[in-house]
Amino acid sequence: MADLGTKDHPWWKEAVFYQIYPASYKDSNGDGVGDIPGIISKLDYIKGLGVDAIWICPMYDSPQVDMGYDISNYEDVYPPYGTLTDMEALIQGCHERGMKIIGDLVINHTSDQHAWFKESRSSKDNPKRDWYIWRPASYDVNGTRRPPNNWRGNFNGSVWEWDEGTQEYYLHLFCPEQPDLNWENTETRKAIYKSAMEFWLDRGMDGFRVDTVNMYSKDPSYRDAEIIDASSDWQLAAHLYCNGPKMKQYLDEMNVVLEKYGAMTVGETPCTPDMARVLQYVSAREKQLNMAFQFDVVDVGMGKDQKFDTTPHNWTLPQLKEAIGRTQHLLDGTDAWTTAFMENHDQARSISRFGSDKTPELRNKSGKMLSMLLATLSGTLFIYQGQEIGMVNAPKSWTMDDYNDVDSNNYYNYQAKKTNNDPATLKRALEAIQYLARDHGRLPIQWDSTANGGFTTSSKPWQRVHDNYADINVEKETAEPDSVLNFWKNMLRLRKKYPSTFVHGSYQPLNLEDEKLYVYKKVNAADSAVVVLNFTDEYQEFDGYQYGISQQKPLVSNYDGQETKLCPFEGRIYVMN
Template sequence: MGSPKPINRAWWKESSVYQIWPASYKDSNDDGIGDIPGIISKLDYIKNIGVDIVWLCPSYKSPQVDMGYDIADYYSIADEYGTVADVEKLIQGCHQRGMKLLMDLVVNHTSDQHEWFKQSRSSKNNEFRDWYVWKPPRIDEQGNRHPPNNWVSHFQGSAWQFDELTGEYYLHLYATEQPDLNWEHPPVVKAVHDIMRFWLDKGCDGFRMDVINFISKDQAFPDAPIKNPHSEWQWGDKYYANGPRLHEYLQGVGKILKEYDAFSVGEMPFVKDEKEVLRAVQFDRNEINMIFNFEHVDIDHGQYDKFEPGSWKLTDLKEFFERWQKFMYANDGWNALYWENHDQPRCIDRFTNSKEEYRLVASKMLAIALALQSGTPFVYQGQELGMRNVPTTWGIEEYRDIDCLNHWNGVVKGKKFDTRAQAIALQEYQKKSRDNARTPVQWSDAPNGGFTGPNVKPWMSVNPDYVRVNAAAEVKDPNSTYHFWAAVLGLRKKYLDIFVYGDWVNVDRTSEKVFAYTRQYENQKALVLCNWTEKTLDWDASSNGIASVKEVLLNTYDSATEATQRFSDAYTMTSQEALPAHLDPTTYPRTHHDAAQNIHLTLTYTPLDPNTYLSQVSSPAAGANVFFLGTTRDTFEDRPVSQLSYTTYPLLSLKTLAAIAEDAVRKHQLLGVSIAHRLGVVPIGEASIAIAVSSGHRAAGWRAGEEVLEACKERAEIWKREEFVDGGMEWRANADRDGEGRLVGNPRMEES
């Protein structure tokens, strides 16, 4: 019998994530570059995949040397993507649909155009000098200048750049325009914490943390061992990956994340030691929820470089999964499950290399193989459509990735007339370049795949197969990869105990054709069986320990629509499943009371009592008590409404309501403010919001009451779902006006 050990359940374990690379997602203004308004326009499409979290790749102000991972201002949004207000709308749009928004936290390095670095490089005595890693040159016996050590940059060449102005080198593990921050300097740590709080306070639900295990470095900065005899520069990961103070820094980050109940996933290259990973992700250590492991996506790399030909076997892949599935389950850790992201090629090409005729079943098989394992599944944009790598006919002029272009420049520089070397390089780019994941999303068979206008040149060419593979066609096709992903994620939610919390056992371990595993929770057991070939296979279940199969829940040749219908109740909580705290009525009422300012705030699932809220603000010094009671009505724009329901994130909404009340007290010299909002289902005619203010004079009370109401509707993180008599349903902001702008509710004033 499986799973006898206690299990720590968590909402983020049960979630799935959809990753968005903004430049290539959807262009809303026909400038050839994707943007945040374009993302907002596709939120319903994303929601229908069945994911719970949207991960937005870096959209901060940036020179775009490394597509946004060179940040010039953490508090601003790049003009080409939109504004901070657009991000706030995106957050609200996700929350209205029951999804969360994850942002990228890139704090190992900044752009060289960040004001911190501009100040740092201006003088050795500048207060920002120690915000970055600066070292004097090494001088040889002949008086020649050399970098401080032999570390190689991830984007080719030395990891050190000499700066003429101050005569020192600065460290850049990536592009020369991406100087590394110095986390040994306490103001840097504080600045990172401030950035996190800024976005969390805006409603962001957590972070993906870029190369977060590079933030602590061996302060001796020694030379790296020589592993590649053909290069002057060597990998120094031994001295900068998982450095001596990493977990101290992660504890500080984790403390903030815990305060906001925020999601976290860390990108941690070069980490293969289980104990080191466990120190970061073990449930009770409160550092980060999970990490991205790189072993399975490095599987096709060459001996010295990813752009060298490499080879692998299915058993290599199975060994990787078995190792981490079993280790995390046994040690209360957690896996991040992914085939693709913005740094990896498309999984159909990398892991199956299937012919075009098998694209559909290959993409479905990969969905099942990944998402039903133990861990949080990540789906990268276009993966839900079965998008593939760039065409083999593309020349170097089509590529945009700095990693790829720097490598090409090195090949051409060193082997200018070696056409064979150049052909091999292009072959490897088509297999492994990051650009494979960065072609624009294919929305339709219109010119440019519907990504941008028909007469616009997109920032990167669209894969020409968009005429066959696009979202419009797949949404209409019940047998598509898009609908199959929805079925897989629905299956995972319906059988939560098995596919989220069950154990994992490798089956038919030595087969190079079949990837099979079982998931078991107590007496519930499921077999996942994947044919990794383009041929029909016979598989002997009994010889692999499978005595019988009671029911086939899902297979790649099913109509995905039929399968989805079978799991349509996947989102309905059963009596045995725990609701998230913010949706559990038994955790309410949630209140806030500021005695000094006589402010009372209430979030409750019970009917609102006007006398309670009026009595809270009453004062002998009051000349007026103004009270507003907002009630639910039976129509919206002439459409009959059957009922309304409200939901919120109480930590955020109480904080916002407190700020609204404090502003009103200060501006109008109020004697008291009470704001109460009802949650859950509110029947027609019953009150959803109550506002009471007490003031010395009625004019101030009237103005304050209306301003508090308007501010609540505009700012409070409370959303309502209108359910219509005709069966329709709409989520909308908690607006207080109808389609013609008329105020909704029953205001009354009491003057004393």
């Protein structure tokens, strides 16, 4: 078993995690799809970044309706990715290099092709009928059959799907092919723990990122959601299917399993704006989750009702500061832990959202600036594949034909149907997708300047490779001292050199209302640091004295740090005893 640290200093607090999306990482056999042997071939590269653990997205057997988050067998691997033996080799390869590995625990729902669901839908009296959430139809005044309530799914449309065979609806918060498991059923929970958790913990997994962890317990009344969008039959209902009354019971049970293995968890907790509720999840005393991904930061600039209902760059720097502050202040005077991240498989690229991809120079500088922000925030740091080389969103020239994700296509098609293909509406929808689509984070990794960025030898990768692969790739950036990649490596070294300041230090914002500069202090008992970030593409005046900074040279800058003004997207870190 891997080193677990100590009770007071568990390994995962100061660890840097690197998230891997298998389909897009490295194709080892030329079929156009990334795979586990491809990941294994890059373990030395990953170790060389300075990371301590990897999180691998779902590699389980799956029909891939939602890129593996629709699991048909927890105890096997999706054949294009490899085999169980390959997964065991990956786990061993991580451990041999002193790295940990966590899996993606997707247990709010399964695929409709899972054996459990096939039994459940086979008849109303099947023993597994109650393993999923079934409800009879409701009827309107005209006698027309209707779903049990008006909840809108995460990918648009109703959360209920009619099953002709048994004449009832089943619940699916995501795709119709992803039926929700019924956590109220004790036998279901026992089967989940055995098949999805213990199976992999027995094979050496060090823990899990827990997908949609706060959705297991729903509002037991299944009442209609309030009408926000009168033009739609289906309404935002996250407050009714997240953070339900039995979440503590379920997480307590899961922790009985996890503690046997010394395994860690980081939970995905969307739609949880109440910080007191987040604290309940991540308080060490409560023993529910070790930490959680709050969505405050990545939700900045998204639409309130639907994420795509927005315009690009529709956010202000004070809003971003406020969001970061909520995740950082979770540690103030508590026994909680937090996370720092700006990208994952469900997000667009952070440079395109919060920096600038307008020119190579601005991409380089803003990518480095964002690395300075993330590497100096308290909590456990998570970086996502490609983030370390400054990958950006797909080009604006791409059309909807280049977008594969169910979320992107469902939204675009919904708008087309709703407005009868209104050109202005579809233009706005495409612009929002070009800004926020999950597809951007799923473009294949660019390893070198050969065809398809060295991701695959196939002429047809599963997802189109970004057009800029000759300019942005691992091989080129490894050789360039001034690259985003080498800057990220330096920042991770700095974070490890000053863990008491950057990992554990108190976060103190210094200019919350400033719309151009982001300045904050990190403080511990022995020393402190001031981080200065210019979030604009223009020169900005900066008076260090007002922040307690003398004319000393910064410890780190993405320029030379000598200008009296801050350069476009410049970042500086001053460390003081």
